[in-house]
Amino acid sequence: MANPKTEARKPPLSRTPLYELCLEQQARMTAFSGWEMPVQFAGISQEHQAVRQQAGMFDISHMGKFRFQGEGAIAQLQALFPSDLSRLQPGEAQYTVLLNSQGGILDDLIVYYQGTSDTGVDRGVMIVNAATRVRDKVWILPHLDPQRVKFEDLSKTQALLAVQGPEAVTLLQSLVDADLSGVKAFGHLEAAVAGQPAFLARTGYTGEDGFEVMLEPEAGKALWRSLLAAGVTPCGLGARDTLRLEAAMALYGQDIDETTTPLEAGLGWVVHLADKGDFTGRSALERQKQQGMQRRLVCLQMAGRNIARHNYPVLSEGGEPIGIVTSGTLSLSLGYPIAMAYVPTEYAQVGKQLQVEIRGKHYPATVVKRPFYKRPSL
Template sequence: MENLKKTSLYNKHLELGAKMVDFAGYNMPILYTSIKEEHQAVRNNVGMFDVSHMGEIIITGAQAQSYLEYIFTNKVYDLNPGEIAYGMMLNEDGTVVDDLLVYKFNKSEFLLVVNASNIAKDYKHLVESSDGFDILVKNISEDYSEIAIQGPEAEKTVNKLLNINLKELKFFNYDQYEYGSHRLLISRTGYTGEDGFEIYGSSEAINQLWDIFIDGGVTPCGLGSRDTLRFEANLPLYGHEISGKITPIEAGLKYFVKLNTDLDFLGKDALLDQIDNSLSRRVVGLELSKKAIPREGYKVYKDEIEIGYITTGYYSISIDKPIALAMINRPYTKKGTKISVKIRNKMVPGFIRDKKFLKDRK
């Protein structure tokens, strides 16, 4: 555990009695009291996550916008300053380097928020893809801390505890706010399927905010509930639904890829070819017909034939059903297809379903 990095909130986690784990090289809280309670706090009220391990990379330069258009799957040109886009960076063969948020400051300055586990790889990819572009890539991950305030009561809670009114801040927009002597960047984004905000600031500012939110009754939430929440909302996790071996088409993330434009981007040709000729598998939803839990890596069968594997699966806390996201070979991807999942050498029956798990909420 000696070589693990710590976020600036590390001591706060210990004070709260968090169970700590190694995640992407960081010693992070997996839970404080219970994954279930933390999950429900976010679905029904408000919770707070330390997401300081996320990577922040700044792209500056006269050609920053055309460079981003080239390395990012979603549209950048039609973003206004203050707007954010979700998308991916791809390898030449269409597989995913990482998924990320792009914050547009202006045409020549952008903030990229990337996965902790991929910071070094992303930085290398960004630099190696920058030939011919007049831009500068700067990794500022160590300079900032970040918390996420998530849940239906997030807006009210920030207003009450920080006296910052976020009512006018739209989904996937950000703005800068003063708090005492601190400057904060706040975006209406998140990874839970609920309303909420991500707040970036200096370590000092974020430590101060953490205490205010804890004292104000906001539930601290760990990586355990972060995963159960994002999964139910069908938000992909790098290394699971997307990876260096999976394309956005296979992952069902075509919506975030500007294939319907003339814009050229790294990996585009491979994706077009895959759509036309060779899409052999896709991430789908899956539900079991009896109580058992379809865990990541378990194999999926149609009769005796292996047809895929679970990418993420849980006994869903919000909808009380055993559900999963799974990478399934075509033509078994159709909704209603009866399948089995092999769990501890037993074949458990289930079926392919849509991925909008949360619409099953009572």
């Protein structure tokens, strides 16, 4: 039985501006990172297939949303990230990570660079994970000169929707006063959506094309209703998880955390050691690169219908415990179970035969190339 005193100390769950609209669509709600969020509407399989085949929309207003503006802001942020932000041109973005001094990942996020004025004022947006928003802000602020850079936390004052799928851009275009066809992947712009100002980015967490749209709460509600009327399927966290895992995108807190480095996690492409100066965690990553990784995050294809879940043991072909599953599910697009896991480097080669322990029994697994699913070329 729950302790009433403990229950009383729990802060109430936050609700997004789209909460009531989700309930109208019969959403099943769940607690997630301090928010009451839809886990599914019509069903995970139906929502998953809608995103793969037509278009789905997600309420992701729980995500952390920061805006920065000020003289030399990008240069000041450089010390925080292993990625070289000076490469960014206006309208471009960088997926990257915040690191601790040991090279462990404090969060993964996207930095959107909006440009620099003639007076040297940089403008940009960061979208971070809901669970780490407060910690991220505490980590970032000391690196910014408050006299020169204005930093705003818009997390609870803006709605954020993700519209994803092969038909997503076409359906969204009818509501936007700017041409979206020329916006490249990880490109972004400010435009009017149904007559209201919005920030639109061609990014997402599903492996499909689409946009993430940040705008005022009432405008967000209007956009949700318009997309619903256009036939876009409402989707919850359940489908978001199966979609992102097929695309081999990491989930913070499961696949990556403070105990994992970007090099171990297959995110070496965000580490630009040769192109930039010092940053938090640099010496640890240099050391790891010199000495070689002891483990790597790999993609596994399970045999039969055996689903490997989070924290299930990974074994060598001979039955020796060697690693741990971080994420696993039945791939609804491919028709077989998939998983990601950390294993010693010598077991990380594509084609390597391993096993996963599921309820006391050992089942075959094969290391495969990432991602599991890649959307068809246009």
